[in-house]
Amino acid sequence: MDIHRCRFVPFKAAAINAVAFSHPHLASDSKYSRGAPARMAIGRANGDIEIWNPMNGSWLQETVIPGGQDRSIEGLAWVVGDDEELDNSNANTTSHGNKGRPIISHGSLRLFSIGYTNTITEWDLEKGSAKRNASGQHGELWCLAAQPKGATVTTQRLVGGTMDGCLALYSTEDDELRFQRLCRMPKKSVKIVSIAFQTRQLAVAGCSDGTIRVFDIRNGSILHAMTMGRDLQAERSVSFADNSKKGGSAKDVIVWSVRCLPNGDIVSGDSTGQICIWDGVTYTQAQRIQSHTQDVLSLATSADGSSIISGGMDRRVVLYREIAGQASRWGKVWHRRYHQHDVKALAAFEARGVSVVVAGGPDATPVVLPLQKSGFEHHRALSHLPQTVPVASAPDARLVICWWERRVEIWAFDSSLQETLSRIGADTSDADVLDRNRRLVGRILINGDANIAAAAISPDGSLVVAATVNEVKAFHLGRASSGEMVISKVAVPSAVATKGASGALISPNGRWLALANGAENHVTVLEVVGADKKEDTNKKVSFCAKPLRLARLRRSIPHHAQFSGLGRYDRRVARMAFSPDSKLLVVGDLAGYIDTWVLRGPDGILDAVSTADGENGEMVDAPNDANDSDASSDEDEVDTDGGSEAAARANKWVRSPSAKQMPKLSSAPMVLSFSADIPGTAAVAGGADGTANSPANDYVLLVITATSRMYAFHPLQARLVQWLRRLAPANLPLEFRNIRDIPKGVLWQGPRLWIYGASFLFMVDTSVEPVAAPDTSAASTDKAGAPTPSADPPKRKRKRGDDTGAGGRMTLPGLVPQRVQMVVDSADGGHSGWVDVDMEDTKDKHRGNDDDADENDSDSDSDAGEADKDAQHTQSQQQPQKPSPRRTRKQQQQQQEEERKQADEQLQKHLQSPQRQLPRWWHTFKYRPILGVVPLAATSAPTALSSPSTGYPSLEVVLIERPTWDMDVPLRYGDDER
Known part of the structure; x- marks a missing residue:
């Protein structure tokens, strides 16, 4: 595979300004917490909102709500409705296997945001x-918080702090959002920059004048006002900088953040770099820590x-815990620097088996830190x-094409990588090769203030479609006589252009455009006219x-599940795919x-398709809405161009006869x-008998879920392919099973799968049977001692252990046996020589029980870094050696040569076996x-092979x-590295 490595795209990840969890603390002993739809929302400086699913530590980014021009998310808040216990005797709410158990209808989740305006957005x-x-009628909102629920009254109001010193109260009752009133302060020049709730009726506000x-x-x-005093250190710095001023100018302390503990105590963080703990009863300062x-x-x-946990401008994340034996006294445990810039947002999440803190800032990378087992587990940086x-x-x-915000850039690659290298020399650096081979040939700017949600380009490069949440636009790419690209608009039907879309895809033949819009009960398809006329590309x-x-x-979703929790959010279309012949x-x-x-x-x-499963099939699971023409009748499933004879003969998309038999996946695809593979042609990914190059009787659809589980279906028959066992978790390499990053895409090279994620590129050959490697360990390495791609590592069951949702557990340090030599005289009185001294293995003495170390080795994951993985691999390969007689250097060299010859012979036999001529996997x-990874040239037919050795x-x-x-x-505000 030829890879063009590029960094030319305009994509720029925006700063993280806010992080919020819908259920920060899910009590494991509460029956209402079972199955609660916990989600994390991340707000960025460009207005984007990311919705993440913790998934017991897998951390899936489910949705990105695109922002817009001059938008920024500065605060986020979730409002959770009331949970309800339903009667299980009702047939409509009784689920299979839950008889006798109460059914919990979780409260609906509502997400609100602010962004340096006087408006709250739901x-x-x-x-x-x-x-x-x-x-x-108030100033800009600088902070936002949701009122906690009470014992009897469970409605929640939103409270925001403004720049003119007011608390703005908003009601969320009856599924509405209404402004209620203001809580004013005497001074309008004071800004409220942080807010938290001590009780349901008491709000604690941190202000810009050094008061809480x-x-x-x-x-x-x-009720109370607690003052922080003056920033004496800033006053001294001003005084030293200007000797003409005797005392310098006073500087107010800004209380950037406040939090309340369960016992009522208040914690504040301010511009002096200190955190203060305040007594929740007397409202006096109990402790001040300079961290x-x-x-x-x-x-x-x-x-x-x-x-x-605190985060600051010095990039530090500091952990504090109560001092044992001292009531209400806190001590600093440690501080770390996980970010390259300020730590602007922190949010804790604790559920069954998960206890983490998510940190974010201007460097745009969310970092998951262990909370309960801090110091025993690694952190994890999300993409x-x-x-x-x-x-x-x-x-x-x-x-x-690549898109970001409201623009689309079009790049052209004039020649293949091999042609470029042969023309300019193979010793040229990668950067020079890419600079000479690629050109920016066009740029499309989308009018309006909404960012692009999805875009697509036809395989022949003649059509580009860009969709926002409000509209869909299309453009034609042509060539002028001078060779320059000419971009012109293409009219989109008004029924589609004004609705917007969250996903767009053009078929391989360029004749169909598929659009999906959130959780709507249908998918829109547009036919492209003139896409098949190759004689005139312009x-x-x-x-x-x-x-x-x-x-x-x-x-068959229970009715209560559709209107509780996240509602129909789970029905959002996540991925779309056309078959290679554009007929599925x-x-x-x-x-x-x-x-x-x-x-x-x-x-x-x-x-002809059976009408029972085709045009007259069932509609979507959403309840019929009189105002929604899409769900009014089954006749709207496929609309044509009218009653003309030509329209009657036109192509139609109908539901597959086996659509109902497709199984439900355990997680999102x-x-x-x-x-x-196309039915009736030679199969490249496995035919009817499960081998390559046999006649294909159906398409092959590969599905990779959020848990990295791979499935291969025959979609027309709604059954799994026969060779799927080769992709079973037990048959996949340990390196792939230890990767925690979720796959983003896949490319096919005949039977080979090139799977990629944010941090890995993995190849697995579906045509090669997963056979065991030779018994000797020498056969798994080449002459240089490096692992060969054709030798599979020994299969071991991966154990997640008891990690709490961040990185894997830290391994216990161990002493590695070192090579020690000494000079000894030979027995015949000849020349002396160097021999190895057998050192006693202190591994067991230092580490104790070795079973724990083995379990930790199996818990290693990719997020700990390549260096950690290499160290763990080396440590797992080292075994205590038995004492051996002392040997001279010449004897050792002879024995090593014999071992290498044996290893080479066994490796050649292993490679020459019928099923192991080619590597099964590589990463x-x-x-x-x-x-992203996208194909640059059309894949050749299975008969047009690039290399006779690979096929x-x-x-x-x-x-x-x-x-x-x-x-x-x-x-950054300063570069102090203390």
Whole structure:
């Protein structure tokens, strides 16, 4: 595979300004916490909101709600509705296997945000857009918090701090958002920059004048005011800088963050780099800890109030815990620097088996830190890149598009990598090769203030589609006589153009455009006219006037589940895929359901489809809405161009006859990809008998879920392929099973799968049987001692252990046996020589029980870094050696030569076996972080092989990285490294 390694895309990850969990603390002993839909929301400086699913420590980025021009998310808050216990005797609510158990209908989740305006925005997670806005007669909102629930009254109000010194109260009752009133302060020049709730009715506000005020939000009165004093260190620095001033100018302390402990005590972090603990009854200062060299910007606390975490401008994250034997006294445990910039946001999350703190800041990378087992587990840096790849390619035209915010850039690669190297010399650096081979040939700017949610390009490079949450736009790419690219608009039907979309995909033949919009009960398909006319590539394409609406299957989801928790958010379309001949369309949603449609007509694979499963099939699972024409009747499943005879003969998309038999996946599909298999042609990924090059009787659909589990389906038959056992977790290498990053995409090279994520590129050959490696360990290494790709490592069951959702557990340090030599005289009185001294293995004495070390080795994951993994691999390979007689250097060399010869002979026999001529798997962590990998040239047919030795089609791809060091970040306030 030829790889073009690039960093040319305009993608820029924005700073993290806010992090919030819907359920910060899920009590394991509460029946209402079982199955609660906990989510994490991350707000960025460009207005994007990311929705993450903790997934017991897997951390899946499910959705990105795109922002817009001049938008910024500065605060986030979740409002959770009331849980309800339903009667299990009701047949409509009784689920299989739950008889006798209460059914909990979880309260609905609502997400709100602020962004340096006087407006609070509520977000519709199902559609991925703003739901409603509310504002009042007050200044800009700088902080936001949700009122805690009470014992009897469970409604929650939103309280925001303004720049003119007011607390703004907003009501969320009756699924509305309304401004209520203001709680004012005497001074309008004071800004409220942080807020927390001590009780349901008492709000604690941190102010810019060095005070902490306690408000009673029932009547708006100020009950207590605690002052921080002056910043004496800043005053002295000003005095020393200007000798003409005797005392310098006074500087107020800014209370950037406040939190309340379960016992009522108040914790504050301010601009002096100190945290203060205040007594929750007397409102007096109990303790002051100087732990930062610059401002403390964020605070987080554990559920039981035994831990405090602070983050500041000095990039430090500091952990504090109560001192044993001293009541209400706190001590600093440690501090670490996980970020390259300020630590602006902190949020704690504790659930069954999960106890973490998520930190973020201007460096755009979320970092997950262990809370309960801090010091015993590694941290984990989540990817700052989106899970959905913002890159697409036109293989036939050698074009690549990438989009960010409101622009799309088009890049052209003039020649292949091999041709470029042969022309300029193979010894040229990679950067020079890429600079000479790629060109920016066009740029598209989208009008409006909404960022691009999805984009696509046709394989021949003639059509580009860009979609926002409000509209869909299309552009035609042509060539002028001078060779320059000409970009012109293409009219999109108004029924589609004004609705927007969250996903877009163009079929391989360029004739169909599929659009998905959030959790809607249908998928829209547009036919492209003129896409198949190859004689005139500059002829402008167009769309059919009337779109086709493909209804999704109605699923047997309990009624209460559709209106509790996140509602129909799980039905959001996550991925879409066309078959290689563009006659089959597949979509998958976050719930794990897969819907399939086939093309019927002159160009389709079916001339007649059973009406029971085709046009008159069931509608989607959403309740019928009189205002929604998409769910009014089953006739809207496929719309045509009218009643003309030509329209009657036109191609139609109908539901696949076996759509209902497709199984529900255990988690959301993150990868949907078809192999090159087409029914009736030679199979490349496995035929009917499970071997390559046999006649294919169905397509092959590869699905990789959020838990990195791989499935391969025959979608027309709704059954698994026979060779799927080769992709079973037990047959996959340990290196792949230890990767925690979720796969982002896959490329096919005949039967080979090239799977990539943010930090890895992995190849597995589906045509090679997973056989065991030779018994001798020498056969698994080459002459240089490096592992060969054709030798599988010994299979070991991966154990997650008891890690709490961040990185893997830290391994216990051990002493590695060192090589010690000494000079001894020979027995015959000849020349002396160097011999090895057998050292007693102190590993067991130092580490104790070795079983624990083995378990820790199996818990290693990719997030600990390549160096840690290499060290763990080396440590696992080292075994206590038996005492051996002393040997001279010549004898040792002779024995080593014999061992190498034996290893070479066994390795040659192993490679010459019929099923092991080619490597079954290969991986690398060289490229990181990976934004996306897209094919650059059309994959050759299975008969046109790039190399007789491999027998696989040629594959040329563009691999795009976007490291954080290559992005612009704001300047830090000081570079003190103390």
